[in-house]
Amino acid sequence: MGWFDIDMGQTKTFSHGGNVPDFSAYMALVPEMEKGMVMLLNADPYGLPMITEELGLGVTALLAGRQPAPIKLDFIQWIMRLLPLIPLLQVVGVATTLHTLRQWVRVPALRLSNVRIWTQYILFPLVPNLSLAAILVFLRSNGLIRFMHLFMPDLAWIARICGGFATVWAFLRTGLMLQTLRKP
Numbered sequence: 001m002g003w004f005d006i007d008m009g010q011t012k013t014f015s016h017g018g019n020v021p022d023f024s025a026y027m028a029l030v031p032e033m034e035k036g037m038v039m040l041l042n043a044d045p046y047g048l049p050m051i052t053e054e055l056g057l058g059v060t061a062l063l064a065g066r067q068p069a070p071i072k073l074d075f076i077q078w079i080m081r082l083l084p085l086i087p088l089l090q091v092v093g094v095a096t097t098l099h100t101l102r103q104w105v106r107v108p109a110l111r112l113s114n115v116r117i118w119t120q121y122i123l124f125p126l127v128p129n130l131s132l133a134a135i136l137v138f139l140r141s142n143g144l145i146r147f148m149h150l151f152m153p154d155l156a157w158i159a160r161i162c163g164g165f166a167t168v169w170a171f172l173r174t175g176l177m178l179q180t181l182r183k184p
Contacts, residue, residue: 003015006057009066013060017053019151023040028060033065087158087162090169093125105180105183126170126174
């Protein structure tokens with residue numbers, strides 16, 4: 001069954017964890033104390049197998065009469081909670097760009113020099129947009145996006161939505177900027 005042999009002080013424990021789409025599990029045995037535990041979760045988002053193992057090891061330590069190690073991977077769940085900020089930041093970028101373009105049309109004197117416009121308003125904003133687009137192209141080209149949909153659907157949808165939006169917005173934004181700059 002692929003048991004992992006872990007020594008907790010003088011106590012020998014055996015454990016094994018695993019995951020399939022939408023399900024994660026961890027089991028452990030402490031033979032000397034005739035104790036065992038099974039942890040079953042009907043979820044499997046990105047990072048959960050590592051968190052499940054860390055939590056399982058902590059419970060196993062308690063079964064073995066030891067103090068569990070401090071939690072180290074708590075930050076993963078915060079990263080997952082922050083993922084929706086990516087599309088939100090994209091929407092803020094669209095609103096900011098449209099506001100800037102309206103100001104340039106109303107008051108052409110607000111436009112900066114050509115070098116600053118190209119660097120600050122055209123090239124610099126292309127970097128995050130093209131990076132998100134490149135991530136999506138990479139994930140699609142090697143089939144990882146299908147794997148992610150099975151094991152990390154939340155991350156896969158963020159990659160698809162944000163990468164697709166970034167691809168369209170990079171071209172649309174650049175076109176809008178250039179069109180506005182050509183107007184006298």
